[in-house]
Amino acid sequence: MSLNAVLGVDIGTSSSKGVLVGLDGTLLRSAVREHTVERPAPGHVEMDADVWWDEFVSLSRELTAPGDAAVVAVGLSGMGPCVLLTDADDTPLRPAVLYGVDTRSVAQIARLNEELGTEEIRRRCGCDLTSQAAGAKIAWIADEEPGLFARARRLYMPSSWLVRKLTGAYVLDHHSASQTTPLYDTNALQWYAPWAERIAPGIELPPLRWSGEAAGTVMAEAARRTGLPAGIPVITGTVDAWAEAVSVGAHQVGDLMLMYGTTMFLIHTVPGLLTDPALWSTVGALPGTRNLAGGMATSGAVTGWLRELFGDPDYAELLRLAEKSGPGANGLLMLPYFAGERTPVMDPRARGVLAGLSLSHTRGDLYRAALEATAYAVRHNIEALEAAGGDIRRVVAVGGGTQGGLWTRIVSDVTGRPQELRTTSIGASYGGALLAAQLVTDASIDAWNPVRHTVTPSPDATERYEELYDLYRALYPATARVTHALAARQER
Template sequence: MSLHCTLGIDIGTSSSKGVLVTPDGRVLRSASVTHSVSRPAPGHVEMDGAVWWSELVDLCRELLTGADVELLAVGVSGMGPCVLLADEHDEPVRPAILYGVDTRATAQAERMTVELGEDAITRVGGSMLTSQAGGPKIVWVHDEEPEAYARARRLFMPASWLARKLTGAYVLDHQSASQMSPLYDIDSEGWHDAWWDRYAPGLEAPRLMWAGEIAGTVTPEASAPTGIPAGVPVIAGTIDAWTEAVSVGAHGEGDLMLMYGTTMFLVATGRTTLRTPSMWTTVGAFPGTRNLAGGLATSGALTAWLKDLTSADFPQLLAEAAASPPGAHGLVVLPYFAGERTPILDPDARGVIAGLTLTHTRGDLFRAALEATALAVRHNVETMRAAGADIRRIVAVGGGTQGWLWLQIVSDVTGLVQEVPATTIGASYGAAFLAASAVAAPGDEPDIVRWNPVTTRITPDRDLAATYDTLFDRFLHLYEATVPVVHELATHQRQE
């Protein structure tokens, strides 16, 4: 007898992942495939959208071949907000422009802010126009690549692209849409038609749905390459950070999710729309919820850079970093190696390593890099709380949760207890849960607490509070002190 399962697929920045999950939350099979993004110019980060579909096909073949399962539904998820523009035949007109790590549309964001006014933009969309906003990236294509834009008819993100390819439905979930600032009205939960027509001329606005709603069913054309039976329901899906929050049950009022990945993401959930210039205000993955979100441009990307630079493996680096004391013998690192998103909103920020001497070791440098990401998380958390966010519960998720040292440093620096659930696969698991919820009979919906219970609690070392308070002050002051020189260097880099 075939085992009932749901399939979850997530397209991430450095890899795509898939899971087959039973109705009680057990991971039956998992698979992943790595990829890389393209950086064709300083501040440009993009990816061929065709890869998203080809990787889904590869993952489905690996997961479904030889598996005696009956698929109940498919969940999709992906990095975002991304801007993939496609023509009337759903052929991409250019590579997808990625989320806030891509800073190319700074001039467009500034122009739109002048044209519309800061008050109007935040009133409608909830957030200022930053590198995270999708609207200016559409305008960038219109301005800089008019021939490509002239062929564009539709807007996709990874999850909505997969839903389109699987079902033929042209949809986008509300959460993703709310990050297409200023094109979405956060209070009315719909497209702002006047601004859509002005800044996305010629593009058909996708139909809006909630992340866990069924977008359609798998077509025979999509069934053939994937092996998913025709007729299986597919949800609309959403951006990976929000799906990760779902995967660990961190989407209730007072919850904060920390996503440890190539970048770091934070999502605080509540019922009230909070607006602050330095964070992102969005609707939640579920009706009636609102989020205050933030993100680091580098976290795992920074540690990977150091690993490659030093030709050491992660276990060795972590062991050496553990032997270095808090403060890394007087080092302070600014982790802005790809600019920075929240709360400084500075695409021209750059990495800084301060305090180096000839006595410092590789372990000191690696510890200082881990502390840098923790200090940046603290900066975001304090900014969220100042804006009114009620953060009562912290849940950690993502690949970085596998190493205890990084988790402990974040708790020590922030003073926050972190809960780590049994399964930290992340967004693909959350997508499978949303799919299971979408097809469950009323009263028989799955419970994420039972699917994925908390198994570890990371408690901060209160004896280190004073040390990290001092380090945090130095961290903030270092950024302010180096801004003039760093911005000059960023300008020079763009001209090379």
């Protein structure tokens, strides 16, 4: 007799991940499909939506092929906020414009701030316009590709596009909508028609639901393509980082989730609406929750870049060398702003800096400096969260970067804060699977994914990092004029 199970799929920046999970939380199988983003111009980061659906189909078929488990529900998540515009027939008009790593909308942000008012945008939407704001990217398409925009009728993100392909439903979750600034009213929990009609004329914005609500059921044609049973429910889904938080139970007031991935994301659950121009204030993935969030433009992307430069050695070898280097990376200090920076710097023209190089430095020192740079940036974000009124009582880590132990240990040492690690750290796909399971059973995160280990900071290491953190904070203002000039040259 086959087990009942749920399928969870997440569409990420560098790969799509799928998991097949028993209704008791047991991970039965997992699979990955790697992909790359398109960078057609400086500051532009895009992806073809066909990749999302093709990889979902491939993952679904691989994970269900053995036939030993009956899939009873589907969970979805994806990177975001993204902007995929389609015509009236749901044909994509161009590749999707990705989230805050895409910095093309600087001029539109300035114009919308002037026209709508920075304070009024913050009051109504909960945060300022930044490179993360999907509404500003819609405005860019309208300005720069007016003929294409005139044909646009619908707005999708990765999870909602998969919902459409699977069920035929056109919906979006409240959290994703809250990142379409300035189209969504975070106080009223609905689209704000005056600004939506001004910025996205002609586009029928999707009806809104909560992430774990059923969007619909798998259609017969989608079942044929994917190998899934027709008629099973599919959740509405959400942005990957928020699904990651669900996967480790980090959605109680006071919780902070650290997502270790291609980029680093921080989600702090707060009791009510808090706003700060250096952070993002969003509606949570679950009803009744609010978040202050931060995100870096790069983290694992930098370590991956270094690995490629080094000739693709195993990550285990690089971690061994970085461990040998020791705290402070033998006098190296890095700014990890290789693709600009999001919170709390909010500078799309920031660039990476490696300070203190000498002929004696090794690959281990460089790799250690990259890990430490991310840790300093985490601390910078934590300080911004608390300055904005946050009250961080518990830190939970998740994502591929938690493997190996060194990166999480460095972050705890730099921040002086312990981090909980749960048994399963796969992340968003597992969180989507949990939400799907809750459609058909009373699954709970503590039963599915109990705490396995707590990373505790070393007082000696924390003390050593104090002076280095002060130097890190001084490095950006000391080099910004030069790096901005270089960024301008890169954009020519």
